[in-house]
Amino acid sequence: MAKVNRARSTSPPDGGWGWMVVAGCFLVTICTRAVTRCISIFFVDFQTYFSQDYAQTAWIHSIVDCVTMLCGLGFALCYSPAIAMVGKYFSRRKALAYGISMSGSGIGIFILAPVVQLLIEQFSWRGALLILGGFVLNLCVCGALMRPITLKDDQTTSEQNHVCRTETQGFQRASPSSTWTKEWVQTCLCGSLQQEYSFLLMSDFVVLAISVLFMAYGCSPLFVYLVPYALSIGVSHQQAAFLMSILGVIDIIGNITFGWLTDRRCLKNYQYICYLFAIGMDGLCYLCLPMLQSLPLLVPFACTFGYFDGAYVTLIPVVTAEIVGTTSLSSALGVVYFLHAVPYLVSPPIAGWLVDTTGSYTAAFLLCGFSMIFSSVLLGFARLVKKMRKTQLQFLAKESDPKLQLWTNGSVAYSVARELDQKDGESVAIAMLGSNPT
Known part of the structure; x- marks a missing residue:
């Protein structure tokens, strides 16, 4: 196979081929996250065909989301690398680039929700899934747009790893069975891993990881249960699919406008706070949802929730990069999205069990809302403690x-x-x- 030529740059170019990478990531999010979220439209058909309750049927959606974030299988091999590539090509306009890239999820939901409902009516749920599978094959085109780039920090790390590998091979040739050689190889490998994943020991990243667990628990069930909830209060199938479309199109607006706004000079230093605000607003939307019993009330909810969902999704890579830096961004994003896996797996079935037990969606939605609010409060409290500690250290330095x-x-x-x-x-x-x- 032809050898891939890597573009070399001392810093992210903030443009050029980077916009093609953004376009590729945009298509990746359509083919992965949008398709996954549209599975909720199949929920009632699955439940009817297999004669199962809410908790059992929810496993279908939760397993898809979990495996996407947990393994190197299927969507996971496309989603995380595409997002990491955008971070390599952009620095100054990173939030805007991520906003455009992640808006593919919203656009995909806006287009696919009514289309999937129409496909189900025309070809049954089996035929609709086959057509979606053919659509997802466009991921091959997206991969062709991902041209690697080597930055200055990457070159330094690569040179260090090359020296380490060269020395290791030399020692192995000189004395392949020597105990000292084996210890050297282990030390070299451990050093490389420690350098790659050193962010795992950072207190800021640990707090972010815990916060992500609660945030992921709260955000997933809505995309499973919004359509069934709308149907339970008398909304028609087409109108329920229309709600998903609204959620998707406003998600796009949240992705792009929030990314553009937080790149402005006045908000550039407050991206972390904007991220917390967006998560907290989605939590408040959840708390209000059980009181909304008609389509005219659900439409404003879909607009508000969709906007702030797009907002914080855009800022996840930005906040992660702020904590760990650009060099470790790919590995850190992999860990962050990996942490989504377990909440994505358990939250829809737990919400379904609450619906089956209580006969209402109230408990499920309230639990999700409080989970997202706690995620926001936890990060905010950690940032406040860090700022107070920094102020105290400055005061002690002046005293000394x-x-x-x-x-x-x-x-x-x-x-x-x-x-x-x-x-x-x-x-x-x-x-x-x-x-x-x-």
């Missing part, structure tokens, strides 16, 4: 350096500091005279 403290006291500081310097100079002069009596 009297001259540094004097400089912060206004116009008197200069004269006082000058007097201290003069006294220090006099002390030095006296010491020198004492040591040299002539």
Whole structure:
């Protein structure tokens, strides 16, 4: 096979072929996340055909989401690498690039929701799934757009790994069975892994990981149960599919506008807070959902939830990059999306069990809402504690350096500091005279 030529750059180019990578990631999110979320339209048909309750039927959707985030199988081999590639090509306009890329999920839902409902009516759920499978084959085209790029940091890491591999091969040829050689190989491999995944020991990343678990638990069930909930309150099948379309198109607006807004100078330093705000708003939307019992009330809900869902999805890679840096972004994103797996697996069946047990969607939606709010509060509290600790350390530093403290006291500081310097100079002069009596 032909050898792939890697583009070399000292920093992310913020354009050029990067926009083709954005287009490829956009198509990837349509073929993966949008198709996955449209499975909820099949929910009632699955439930009727297999004669199962809510909890059992929900496993179909939850397993698809879980395996996508958990393994190197199917969608996972497309989704995470495509997102990581966007981060390699953009720095200054990273949030906007991610906003456009992730908007594919919303556009896909907007287009596919009514189309899937029509396909089910025309060809049954089996035929609709076959057609969706053919559509997903477009992922092959998306992969062709992912041209690798080597940045300055990547070159440094690659050179270090190359030196390590060269030395290891030399030692192995010299003494292949030596205990010292085996220890060297193990040390080299452990060093490479430690360098690649050193972010796992960062307290900020640990807090982010815990927050992601609660956020993922809350966000998944809505895309499974919005259509069944709408049908349970008397909304028709077409109108329920229309709700999913609204959710999708507003998700697009959230992706792009929130990405553009948080790239502005006034909000550039507050992307973390914007991320927390978006997650918290989705949690509040969940808490209000049980009170919405008609289509005119569900439409504003779909608009609000869809907008902030698109908003925080756009900022996940941005917040991750802020914590771990660009060099480890690919591995860190892999871990973050991996952490989505278990909540995606268990949350829809748990919500279905609550619906089966209580005969209502209220408990399921409230649990999801509080989970997302807790995710936002946890990250906000961690950031507040970090800021307070930083302020305390700065205060202690000033206390330990009297001259540094004097400089912060206004116009008197200069004269006082000058007097201290003069006294220090006099002390030095006296010491020198004492040591040299002539």
